[in-house]
Amino acid sequence: MSNFQNESSNDSSYDSCLNEEAETLKLYRFIINGLLLNIIGILGILGNIISMIILSRPQMRCSINYLLIGLARIDTVLIITSILLFGLPGIYPYSGLLFTYYYIVYPHIAPVVFPLAMVVQTASVYLTLTVSLERFVAVCHPLRARSLCTYGRARIYVIAIIVFSAMYNLPKLWESTIKEEWFPERNVTVYCPRPSALRENELYIRIYIHWLYLIFLYLLPFLGLAILNAAIYRQVRKANKERQRLSRLQKREIGLATMLLCVVAVFFVCNLLPLVLNIIDTYRPSWDMPILVNTSNLLVTINSSVNFIIYVIFGEKFKRLFLLLFCNNSLFGTGRESPDGATHDDSFMSNGDRQSLRLHRHNRNGMSTRMNGSERDKKKGGRSRASSPGPCVYYPANRASKEITIAYTTQTSLSAPD
DSSP states (O other): OOOOSOOOOOOOOTTTTTTOOHHHHHHIIIIIIIIIHHHHHHHHHHHHHHHHHHHGGGGGGGGHHHHHHHHHHHHEEEEEEEEHIIIITTTTTHHHHHHHHIIIIHHHHHHHHHHHHHHHHHHHHHHHHHHHHHHHHHHOOOOHHHHHHHHHHHHHHHHHHHHOOOOGGGGGGGSEHHHHHHHHETTTTEEEEEOOOTTHHHHHHHIIIIIIIIIIIIIIIHHHHHHHHHHHHHHHHHHHHHGGGHHHHHHHHHHHHHHHHHEEEEEEEHHHHHHHHHHHHOOTTTOOOHHHHHHHHHHHHHHHHHHHHHHHHHOOHHHHHHHHTTTTOOSSSSOOOSSSGSOGGGOOOSOOHHHHHHHHHHHHHHHHHHHHHHHHHHHHOOOOOOOOOOOOOOOOOOOOOOOOOOOOOSSGGGGOOO
């Protein structure tokens, strides 16, 4: 259950690639994985792409947004791997469609796709923790945010997390083999993934699969998220009592922290069942719970797909920029309000109130100068040329202030179709 391969047995009929499942389980897998997981996954990929477009705009450039862009990319890869490992294989047993994928394509790609899925899972865990830590610093220790929450540091964090995740999950490349079997009804050779000798080693299972996974992908991240968000929640409650005395920038930070608390709540709801299944698999590996495993797969996919919705609901700047870019026929162009898609409202900016207003005044003055210059050129040369918008000038942020999202999946959730 903690791997995508089915556990092997000395009974050759049990280990056959052509084992039949109960009709109720086939139907359940078809609804949960074949329909819901695929539909939600496709919508989640679209939402993550839109999130990356918005967060990568020049006026949104800051450390927290760089972390969120990296998280959106990892979520996208995670959703794709979930579709390949669970969504598409859930269609054939009940409907009879995608026979070639189920018996030929899937068994050959699963030994590679599954380790990739575990890499992005691990990366999502620690990026989530990094995002929470960044919000903790911005809300609870704002004076230290200038030195700790920088764009360069965020880039280093993302690279280090990806490298660590790849190294930690490197042994999974040798966890599986491919079983070959003749299918007489179709007169064709079929294949299915099976655990390798390494994956069936008791010491390897006890130490690496169970305990290390439980510690590094559950206990440490969950404990860190609980402590950080408890501190953020206390600060939010304290700030709400003194809201009238807060500056606009402080209110924005509190708003982002409130959104983070909502994201964390969704994270815990979607990952509670996979956590329970992983603990059960550690102490009762003989228990077979395919319905719960398939449900946890769906919850994991939902958790990686709802970030865009959370941004739109709780992120005022994100929502307004989304409406500007996607509802004014200006996806990759500029809006009518101001150059580079930025409006005259500094709430779009992520660089602080005073710097945003100073930048806005600077752009207006610069455009006036260029317009006056164009008038002089018109008088001299008799030719008129349309004035171009001023260049986008970036002032480093005083503190990070972007929306928070998390995406955390479990190894239990990456169990293969039975």
